[in-house]
Amino acid sequence: MGKYSSDPTWADLTPLPTEEGGSHPLAQIAYSPDYEETMSYLRALMAANELSPRALELTEDLIDMNPAHYTVWLYRSKILFALNSDLHEELVWLNETALAHQKNYQIWHHRNLIIDKLGSCEGEAEFVGRMLERDAKNYHVWSYRQWLVKRFDLWNQGELEFTAKMLKEDVRNNSAWNHRWFVVNGKVAGMGVGDPKIRAREIKFAEEAIKKVAQNQSPWNYLRGIVKRCGLPLAELKGIAEQYASLERPHEVRSSFALDVLAEILAEEEGGKEQAGRALDLLATRYDPVRKNYWAYRKSQLGMGELKQAVNVVA
Numbered sequence: 001m002g003k004y005s006s007d008p009t010w011a012d013l014t015p016l017p018t019e020e021g022g023s024h025p026l027a028q029i030a031y032s033p034d035y036e037e038t039m040s041y042l043r044a045l046m047a048a049n050e051l052s053p054r055a056l057e058l059t060e061d062l063i064d065m066n067p068a069h070y071t072v073w074l075y076r077s078k079i080l081f082a083l084n085s086d087l088h089e090e091l092v093w094l095n096e097t098a099l100a101h102q103k104n105y106q107i108w109h110h111r112n113l114i115i116d117k118l119g120s121c122e123g124e125a126e127f128v129g130r131m132l133e134r135d136a137k138n139y140h141v142w143s144y145r146q147w148l149v150k151r152f153d154l155w156n157q158g159e160l161e162f163t164a165k166m167l168k169e170d171v172r173n174n175s176a177w178n179h180r181w182f183v184v185n186g187k188v189a190g191m192g193v194g195d196p197k198i199r200a201r202e203i204k205f206a207e208e209a210i211k212k213v214a215q216n217q218s219p220w221n222y223l224r225g226i227v228k229r230c231g232l233p234l235a236e237l238k239g240i241a242e243q244y245a246s247l248e249r250p251h252e253v254r255s256s257f258a259l260d261v262l263a264e265i266l267a268e269e270e271g272g273k274e275q276a277g278r279a280l281d282l283l284a285t286r287y288d289p290v291r292k293n294y295w296a297y298r299k300s301q302l303g304m305g306e307l308k309q310a311v312n313v314v315a
Contacts, residue, residue: 003037004038010054013041013044015037015044018031032065035066038062042072045058051078051083055075056076056080059076059079060093067097067106068105070109077114090114091114091115094111095127098127098131099130102134102141104140107140125145128141132166136169137174146179149183155190159179160184163176167180167209171219172213172216193230194230206219206220214254215256215257217257220255220261224261234261234264247279253282256288259279259282264276273303277304281307281308283295284296284299
């Protein structure tokens with residue numbers, strides 16, 4: 001007998017077994033006996049819409065077995081709210097669960113519901129920081145942090161400083177770059193990089209990151225995002241790009257991303273197509289040959305001939 005079938009406190013409930021295609025299912029899932037039994041009692045609870053302490057305990061048991069079961073999480077939140085449970089105690093349990101299962105989305109959706117119900121995010125930034133110490137690029141954690149910022153109006157509560165700290169630790173952390181962009185430009189009715197002072201600050205921030213690691217796509221994308229959002233021409237970035245990629249010194253190109261920006265700028269300049277083609281040749285044959293077909297396509301869009309070996313196009 002299993003844990004629940006042998007417990008007298010559950011004797012009033014008739015478990016509902018799994019139905020997977022009758023007596024001869026085509027591809028039956030091999031559930032463990034404990035999991036199958038616990039799920040059968042969950043189905044019975046849900047069928048009766050029982051929102052009780054014992055139902056809450058059963059959901060915890062199931063989540064320990066399968067933390068990705070979204071139906072169990074939804075039923076757990078329903079029980080918690082119906083019982084007017086202590087949600088701070090729920091957070092203590094949830095912290096341990098999140099640390100044990102870092103890649104689980106359902107945990108963060110549940111946390112969203114709990115914090116929203118509490119109406120307070122006290123301690124959340126610190127816990128999110130703990131999670132990111134373990135995995136600095138955890139998508140679910142970053143998404144949750146964005147929700148916290150929007151829900152509790154935390155735009156000016158140290159978020160920029162937090163992204164600066166994260167990027168100091170790993171300048172290639174694209175998740176941190178994305179969060180910085182979100183904070184700078186996400187507030188309703190805010191100007192973001194449309195404000196000249198903010199724009200200058202963010203350009204300087206990205207430039208400093210490029211100085212550290214020129215061959216890092218994130219700050220180059222960040223700069224592209226700034227000029228695009230402000231409606232400025234990409235040529236605004238020419239001076240920066242030329243610091244790391246020069247057609248006059250093709251053997252000293254320090255960043256393929258700078259060379260890409262330069263190629264795009266030159267293609268838009270009067271009489272610049274030939275130089276743009278040379279930049280694309282360099283990318284295809286020397287600095288980013290993995291995407292050779294893409295650079296060939298870019299060159300064809302200029303109405304130019306096929307790619308040439310870099311040695312033939314630089315002097």
